[in-house]
Ligand code: SF4
């Protein structure tokens with residue numbers, strides 16, 4: 296990923312229009328694994344705003360502390376992590392007609408290399424890193 300939206304989300308829609316790669320789904324989207332509950336970041340699409348902004352735009356726009364947190368990079372090092380997450384419903388990775396599930400081994404995404412793995416593993420609030 297990426298960044299992740301938690302149950303703190305109040306479905307205010309401040310984040311989604313800010314995303315440069317349309318990686319955020321609203322709570323009313325039937326492709327959102329948390330449909331009816333909260334917004335969702337597609338890890339297979341999120342680029343952590345690399346090459347777009349110095350800080351994740353969604354987190355800058357979000358009014359709710361703890362709603363947008365760090366997750367692991369969407370790279371082959373974390374293929375298993377996202378595979379398990381997809382199976383247990385934490386994610387709903389897009390299925391491409393020809394390429395199959397869009398896992399990191401099919402297409403990895405950029406990530407902010409300066410953000411440490413400990414911060415990611417503990418799902419720390421994104422804006423606390425800036
Ligand atoms: S970090 Fe950037 S690319 Fe990722 S969901 Fe937020 S706004 Fe979109």
Ligand code: SF4
Pocket residue numbers: 300303304305306307308309310311334353356357358359362363
């Ligand atoms: S801006 Fe924050 S609270 Fe609002 S929908 Fe996005 S994640 Fe949820």
